[in-house]
Amino acid sequence: NEFLQQASHNQVQEVAIYSIMENPMTACLTADTEVLVDNRVTPLGEVVDGWQADATTQVTTIASLGKLGPSQLLGVHKNPAPEELIRITTKSGGQLTLTANHEVAADRWGQNGHGPWVRADELHAGDRVYALKHLRLEGKTPLAIDLLPSSFRVTDAALLEEVKQGLQAKFGAVRAAYQTLGLVEPDPRVTSLPLAALRQMVAALGGDWQEFKLRIQEVAPPSGHPRAALVELTPDLFYLFGLFASDGSVDWRGPGWSRINFTNSDASLLAAFAMRYRQIFPDAELGRRSKTGGGKIDGRPVNSTQESFDLYSNNFLFGVLADAFGVRKQAEPTWALSRMVGLPEAHIAAFLAGVFDGDGSVRLRTYANQWPVGEAYLSHSDEQAARDLQLLLKRLGILSQLRQDRTVWRVEMHGANLRRFAELAPAQHVGKAAVLAEIAALPKPALDKTQEQVLPFKAGQALAELPESHTVLSRSTLFYYKTGRSRPVAGNLAAVMAEAPETAVALAPYLDPDYFLDTVTQVERVVNAGQYAHVYNLSLRDINSYLANGIHVKNCGCFECIAMVIPEANGIMVLSREDPSMTPAGMTFSTLAGIAGGGLQTPGIMGVGKYYMLSPKFIAADGGFKRVVWMSSFLKES
DSSP, rough: OOOHHHHHHTTTOOOOOOOOOTTTOOOOOOTEEEETTEEEEEHHHHHHHHTTTTTOOOEEEEEEOOOOEEEEEEEEEEEESSSSSEEEEEESEEEEEEEEEEEEOOSSOTTSSSTTTTEGGGTTOOEEEEEEEEOOOOOOOOGGGGGGGGTSSEEOOOHHHHHHHHHHHHHHSSHHHHHTTTTOOOOOOOOOHHHHHHHHHHHHHHHOOOHHHGGOOOOOOOOOOSEOOOOOHHHHHHHHHHHHHHEEEEEETTTTTTEEEESSSSSHHHHHHHHHHHHOOOTOEEEEEEEOOOEETTEEEEEOSOOOOEEEEEEEEHHHHHHHHHHOOOOSOOOGGGTTTOOHHHHHHHHHHHHHHHHEEEEEEEOEEEEEEEEEEEEEHHHHHHHHHHHHHHTTTOEEEEEEEEEEEEEEEHHHHHHHHHOOOOOOOOOHHHHHHHHTTTTOSSSOOOOGOOOHHHHHHHHHTGGGGGGGGOOHHHHHHHTTTOOHHHHHHHHHHHHHHGGGHHHHTTTTSSEEEEEEEEEEEEEOOSSEEEEEEEEEEEEEEEEHHHHHHHHEOOSSSEEEEEGGGGGEEEEETTTOOTTTTOOOHHHHHHHSSSOOTTTEEEEEEGGGGGGGTTGGTTTTGGGGGEEEEEHHHO
């Protein structure tokens, strides 16, 4: 910079430059970073390593007006990890590890037209980053049959006989059918078929498996015994899963065979578990025995001071369905609760209520000369499971804070978030439900200033510019908003809208966003001592950002277009990122992005901007714009 100041006679004060050899600007994140892809929580490393160029994959991000929206995945990037990374920690407990130059959306006053983007190594404690608040998804309830492993067997006698008759009619004999389909003919005494084989047979008969599977009523584990009626995945079942997750255990006794236990000292919870269990699994026996002394829960020694009881049952179907939703899985890791994120809100609320009833806590504190304060938390011994509980709460629009308390992780709720939990979670524990009812009935504060109620600086500017605000808010408040000395709170915007409804056009978008401003509590440099071999990033089409561990980050949008030499025509083709079709080079934009992006230097291929094509300097050494022999229709129209 000193050299440039002297050489330019102080016309240039500062520049940002880098070496493409030493630092190819591979702004990326670590493999374990979680992103929302096609409404499923997936580690970023898995997305990159498993991506197929022809797939229509949607990544969730924060779109216009602060609402969540999808953006199509165009390309993926995988680069060697640098020697040093940045780790960001937020007040809510969020964490994100990324390269120093990766940009994060932060709310700062006056960012010189660069939007909300700030390099990770330029963030400081006290900054506020945009983070996920309300994960609004169109929840869907899967069928139980779709969650069973293909080795599980169908035991419906009438249905299997129908398939058998169809095979005989088409192939002349059942044995001939098995030989033609490449299947091993079972012993005649076997009265069940594996799901995989049955599906192959239905296809051979010209049937529609999606329709056929709806008729399956009874299944069995790979051994063929015992048999169980398929169940509907109701909120009551997920309440059982919640209790099972908090105070249950499972003993896997073979492929698809499990013994489940639920241990508790509260009579109301034992009754709630038994009633729902018998309603959902009427043919499964549920035993009960007294349990005294100590024991272990997830490896932690527990000594009961009250008489407790153990409810137990051999139920392969319960075990395999719980496993499918990440509750006490048979394989490591034992927990994967984020698998529930795509369920309807009623199912998620029921599961969280079960976890709260079994392993949660709530209390109503009353301080001298102050109003009562409600506090509640869910707890879990596994950190990732606790983070998944946070995510499931966000499906209900509930924010929480993650804290480590000795050997467990607590997901804490306060204020408006706790009141919302009290309204939505159908708690069955008599004592806890009573306290939640008291909390729900508490008067709301006149002006809520908790973290999620604090809005961006631009909301304060919009508020200060409205003449109607001056009749509601004080001059000092509006001055602070106008000059960026403080951020506004949602209550003040709501007060102005109530007084002057015509201001809703300008203010309403700020009041119900899907994001909140999460305060950065720590920014630390992390030495990469071989822990991370690679770092990863995505290129998106419509919105050039995505959510990473719930924090809004920029994508790898290195270029709007790709220019490539076409040797056969001795010319240049230019393809824009909006065009998903095939090019004369035999590759799509996403394939070419993998060659030209991520800091790679590939002869004959270059990322360019649209407006650069109109510049006299556009590939001037190669003949300029006249050298272009093909461009995508999207680019021509734009």
